[in-house]
Amino acid sequence: MKILIVNDSRFETLVLETMLKELGLQTNSCDEYNAIEKARSEAPDLILVNLYMKEINGDVLIEKLKKVLPKGIYVLTSSNEKELRTKMKSKNVTTILKTPASKKDLKEMVKKVSTDYLSQ
Template structure:
């Protein structure tokens, strides 16, 4: 089973996304911006979904720190605003999603990332 770490300062949004991920067959855990690195070390997730704006940091900055140590982890930036992946080149962001998101779209994003990862290996 693939593992996903959710990093968000909104506990409510984390719980909703965690429930969705659990229901579509992923192992999900939650973190905030302060314990994200420790959770990455403990969990070694395949994916991280990071909120774009948190109390003291931005998701793209945190993704850059994580990718510097763990380049194999795929980072997805989430926001309630409309954001474009092209605005986050060279930041460690592999995809963007707009929240709220339904479980079908979330599953599609994760599956597309897995297919893209396999294609790069060929």
């Protein structure tokens, strides 16, 4: 499974990339400015998008990404669980991931979205 991480925090991105690679997953990353171009060129299976970034909120960016990759799996990440639950009601978000996340959290999320996606 190819995963694209969209986050304006390089530290958070490195932590997520390291854990996902340890789980045997292929990752790539970018900031919000390059997300659409990267999604178009990489065609990832799953895109992790941070909710709060400098120029655009993750849920708004996911709407734009859906136009490029309509069948992608979109996961919104944030430390604000209440805000995440509100955004989850959007039909554009597949699921949410509260951060900071453990490797176990990531593994469970990937397994869940993969199973749900394949059963559609």
